[in-house]
Amino acid sequence: MFDGLFAFGHAIAGMLSPMTILYALGATLIGLVIGALPGLTATMGVALMTTLTLKMTPNEAILVLICTYIGAIYGGSRSAxxxxxxxxxASAASCLDGHALAKQGLAGRAxxxxxxxxxxGTWIGMxxxxxxxxxxxEMALKFGAYEFFWLAVFGVVISGNLTGTDPLKGWIAGFLGLFIAAIGQEGMYAYDRFTFGIHDLSGGIGLxxxxxxxxxxxEVLTVMKDPPRKYIINTFDRVIPRIRDVLQYWRTVIRSGLIGTFMGIVPGVGEDVAAWSSYAAARRASKEKEKFGKGSVEGLMAAETGDNACIPGAVIPVLTLAVPGSAPAAVLLAAMLIHGVRPGPLIMIENPGFVYDVVAMMLIASFGILFYGLTLTKLLVKILLVPRTLIMPLIFVLCAVGAFxxxxxxxxxxxxxxxxVIGFLLRLFNYPVAPLVLGIVLGDILDKNLRRGLVLSDGDLTPFITRPISAVMLAAILFIILMNVPPFRRRFDAASAAVKLRLRQLFGRTA
Structure with missing residues (x-):
């Protein structure tokens, strides 16, 4: 415990330089603007900022990306x-009570x-x-080539639930990413695969x-496809929160923070599910259920605490297993690999201090959103009035420059x-894009560890199934797949309902 506190203190001290604080405040502001603009997403923001951090040191680059991530998730509440x-x-749940409060002339309080x-919520998740x-x-240190293979498969399978409502479409996008990862020279013998004689493809597809x-x-193509909207901004009162609003609902805050963190740890869930789950739990436990949806302070507090607590939770499987908990976390994972940081089971051996560096980065980002949220809100909301005909060309230029x-x-x-174009078409037909990128990231891991495992076992597939961790992961993969097959899903729901009914009968008799 004391070693952890010492490492965290050392991480904080290393980030108190003026340039680091400037990077953090600038990135948080950019994330807030991206999140506040309807149509733009935290995932796009992190991806775009990755191109602007290539010349930075790894710690500075990851700080910028984490601040953008947290700022974007928080910024969505402004327009909501x-x-x-x-x-x-992630801010959809905040619309219910946040906008209701705004219509009552309490937008500033909201x-x-x-x-x-x-x-x-960020602090609880941290x-x-x-x-x-x-x-x-430490548990993940027991992973070998066989376990890493199944870990990559698990990441692709769980990616079906990253975004969207149809897991099958997510799996198709994920396996398309695996195919794209196989383009270029393979890792063991440098043999060209799927290059079709195009020399530039020999090095593979750049991440x-x-x-x-x-x-x-x-995102540019998607936003420009839809007709423009005219926004009417509600007037608002004081923005400084009342201490009573926080202390009165401290149980809701703690509950929502823990729910949000847990939802983040579960791969494929994401911040939007964390917000809705926290909101639903707060409503069930509240003594003021009738206010929910009509301007409930408790409901808004639960939603915003849950979605921001999900961010540190989503980073936990990124650091320990190299499996993202949400779509923005998938892009963050790719960015870490680009900057030479190797998340996964070996991180506590190769770079143990990095975990506490990430915690310190999130603490700095939380102070950033606190600063902007209390001082610049009235100025920042004017960004919502900027026509998208000015914003979208700027984003396109940044995309082209960043790629080049x-x-x-x-x-x-x-x-x-x-x-x-591929991403636009996927969205047009309701296919999630995040699994595609995750498949590209995990493709190399899957390929190398499959072949490495076969070399170690002399071509025998048995160790892929009989080793304890491999067997557990295989069972988890099969369970996820079966749970998304309608007949098995209906049977599972029926069995769960029967068990719940029996438990209620038993507890009712006991009482």
Whole structure:
């Protein structure tokens, strides 16, 4: 415990330089703006900022990306409260009571509640990140080639639930990403695969151009496809939150923070589910159920605490297993690999201090959203009035420059454009984009560890099934797949309902 506190203190001290604080405040502000603008997402923001951090040191780059991530999730509450339009999917639950409060002339109070809930939720998630990551990291040290193979398969299978409502579409996108990862020279004998005689494909598909295209340029195409909207911003009162609003609902805050963190740890759930789950739990436990949906301070506090607590929770499986808990976390995982940080079971051996660096980064980001949320709200909401005909061309230029700047190759720009079209088409037909990128990230891990495991076992597949951790992961994969097959799902729901009914009968008799 004391070693952890010492490492955390050392991480904080290392980030108190003026330049680091400037990076953090700037990135948080950019994330807040991205989150506040309807149509843009935290995933796109992290992907776009990845191209601007290539020349930074790894710690500075990850700090910028984490601040952008946290700022974007928090920024979505601005448009949710003022316009009844969630800036990000995570803020959808905040529309119910946040906009209701705004229509009552309490928009400032609502934004103050959202700010305090977001900050406290981030702190709760940070605490869990600091406590659980080392423990899970030690457990993950038992992983070998066989376990890493199943871990990659698990990541692709769970990616079906990252976004969207149809897991099958998510799996199709994930396996498409695995195929794309196989393009170029393979890792053991440098033999060209799926290059079709194109020399530029021998090095494979660049991760950054693919990221920027799939999330950045595709976002531009998606936003420009829809007709423009006219926004009417509600007037608002004081933004400074009342201490009573926070202390009165301290049980709701703690409950929502823990629920949000747990939802983040479960791969494939995400911040939007964390917000709705926290909101539903708060409503069930509340003594003021009739106020929910009509301007409940408790409901808004629960939603904002839950979605921000999910961010540190989603980073826990990223650091320990290299499996993201949400779509933005998937992009963050890719960015860590780009900057030379190797998340996964070995991180507590290769770079144990990095976990506490991440905790310190989130603490700095939380102070950033607190600062902007209390001082610049009235100025920042004017960004909502900026016409998208000005914003979208700027984003496209950043996408093109970011793709070209990696290796100064026009081919990377073409890759960015191609993946932008692919990402746009996937969204058009309701296929999630995040599994595609996750498949590209995990493809190399899956390929190398499958072949390494076969070499170790002389071509025998038995160790892939009989080793304890491999068997557990295989069972988990089969369970996830079966749970998304309608007949098995109906049987499972029926069995669960029968068990719940029996438990109620037993407890009723006992009482």
């Amino acid at each position: 409260i003022l316009l009844n339009i969630p800036g990000t999917p 934004m103050g509640i959202a700010t305090s809930g977001s900050v406290v 605490l869990c990140l600091a406590l659980f990551t080392p423990v899970l990291g 950054i151009p693919a990221l920027v295209g799939a999330f950045g340029f595709a 700047a990696i290796a100064s190759r026009m081919f990377d720009v073409y890759v960015m454009l191609g993946f932008g």
